[in-house]
Amino acid sequence: MTDSMMTIGEMCESYGVTPRTLRFYEAKELIFPIREGQKRLFIKSDRARLKLILQGKRFGFSLEEIRQLLNLYSLGDQQTTQLTKTYELGLERLRDMETQREELTEAIADLRDRLQWGETVLADRGVKLAAE
Amino acid sequence: MTDSMMTIGEMCESYGVTPRTLRFYEAKELIFPIREGQKRLFIKSDRARLKLILQGKRFGFSLEEIRQLLNLYSLGDQQTTQLTKTYELGLERLRDMETQREELTEAIADLRDRLQWGETVLADRGVKLAAE
DNA sequence: CCTCCACCTTACGTTAACGTCAACCAAAGG
């Protein structure tokens, strides 16, 4: 109704996933769409979470790890103990991601060198590459 | 013999993997250890490849994608056509990795904010965090 | 000679993350 509500189909269209995927994520408690009768309805926060899920997957996190991280994004009225654990978990993840970024930076530089080399080899063999 | 040769056990020790993993990678044609009778022997280039494999996995690449990438790291006397394809594949991966790096940078900043916020909340509740 | 150890192959088991299929409901349109 209000355009803040989306059906499962619209969600799939928007984010390039299948219904099965969204239902699966719900079953794994990564998202919590509300129900109108039988049907699922997704609101803004669901979309925010989904974005984070898809991003997390690109970084190589498992769905379970992502589920933990998502709690960081909906911190509210939890017990202090739980909150502290979540915080520390977040710190760990942050270190992970920073490490990963450094490695990625190196790997990119490396790959770039290889490609440069490949270019010259191909040039030597008289191959014209699509200029870009 | 020469310390440039390593047994499967030594490899596992060095890189924190299981024998099964190395045999699996060989079966998938990601590494090509030489044989002394039955036994596998790993030389320097095998170790270089293994490093790249493990790194690639951290970036979320599948073994099959990694296998493609590895060809870039052993370009030699292949046909020019194949070489060109490999080169273009490498370019694609490079774009992927650069994109991933940007996203990762954003995600890190984001997570950092959350943690900062979490810190203040915990501080308000009188929780002392391990200073670092 | 026997045993242990490190390695081997073959083959079936496992987990994550969905895909696919069957059978069902409910609102909307012709």
Add this chain to the structure above:
DNA sequence: CCTTTGGTTGACGTTAACGTAAGGTGGAGG
């Protein structure tokens, strides 16, 4: 009223990336 459209819940299938268990080999040491 019937059919289409878009959703639902099981339940079983699939792929990647290994784990694991069973049984076999070859050399070193007691």
